Amino acid sequence: MAPTAHSQKIAGQATKHPALAMLRGASVAALVVGLNATAVSTVAAGLPGLWGALLGLLMVMVFSGAGLFALHLSRRSTPTMQLAIAMASYTGRIAIFGGLLAIALSSDSLARHVNLTVLGVVAVVVVMGWLAGEIWSWSRLRVPIYDLDNEVTA
Numbered sequence: 001m002a003p004t005a006h007s008q009k010i011a012g013q014a015t016k017h018p019a020l021a022m023l024r025g026a027s028v029a030a031l032v033v034g035l036n037a038t039a040v041s042t043v044a045a046g047l048p049g050l051w052g053a054l055l056g057l058l059m060v061m062v063f064s065g066a067g068l069f070a071l072h073l074s075r076r077s078t079p080t081m082q083l084a085i086a087m088a089s090y091t092g093r094i095a096i097f098g099g100l101l102a103i104a105l106s107s108d109s110l111a112r113h114v115n116l117t118v119l120g121v122v123a124v125v126v127v128m129g130w131l132a133g134e135i136w137s138w139s140r141l142r143v144p145i146y147d148l149d150n151e152v153t154a
Contacts, residue, residue, distance in 0.1 A: 019072035022137040023065060029133025030061055034126045041118045052118035059100075060126040063093050068134075 034057035041053035070089040074082045104110055 017072060017075070018138075018141045018143060019068045019075065021141055022134050023068040023072070025137025025140075026068070026130045026133040027061065027065065029136070030057070030064070030126050030130040033129030034060070034122065037122045037125050041115070041122060045115045045118050048113060048115040049118045051113060052115035053122040055114060056119040056122035057126050059097075060123055060130055063097060064127070064130050066093060 034053070038050065038053035038057060041049035043049075045052070067086070067089050070085055071082065074085040077085070104116070110116075
């Protein structure tokens with residue numbers, strides 16, 4: 001099949017923004033899993049289950065998405081800098097998550113309105129969906145294993 005004028009991908013063309021492609025695939029998978037988990041949680045635990053499921057879905061989407069977005073922003077830096085940015089992003093997200101978790105566990109108001117068990121279960125399920133979508137997206141990226149721009153000298 002020949003490429004058409006509407007086709008943005010040409011056979012053999014590398015994916016320009018792999019982190020964004022992975023973010024898109026992971027987001028779709030996480031939303032599908034999360035919305036199904038939200039429906040089940042609402043039926044099982046009522047309104048507190050709905051709020052817990054939505055909060056779990058939101059947390060995973062924001063924290064996991066922030067990591068891939070940080071990698072996208074660092075795409076033009078050196079591999080060493082990319083690793084440093086990825087590690088700093090991960091450490092920062094874990095610190096923020098720990099602080100929010102401490103606040104959530106000490107909040108009586110949150111415990112009255114949100115089913116924390118549902119929040120935890122849905123967060124774990126959505127993380128598994130996110131990772132499956134990210135792996136699926138990565139397996140379909142066109143990332144060259146050698147540099148096509150440099151000439152080979154013998």
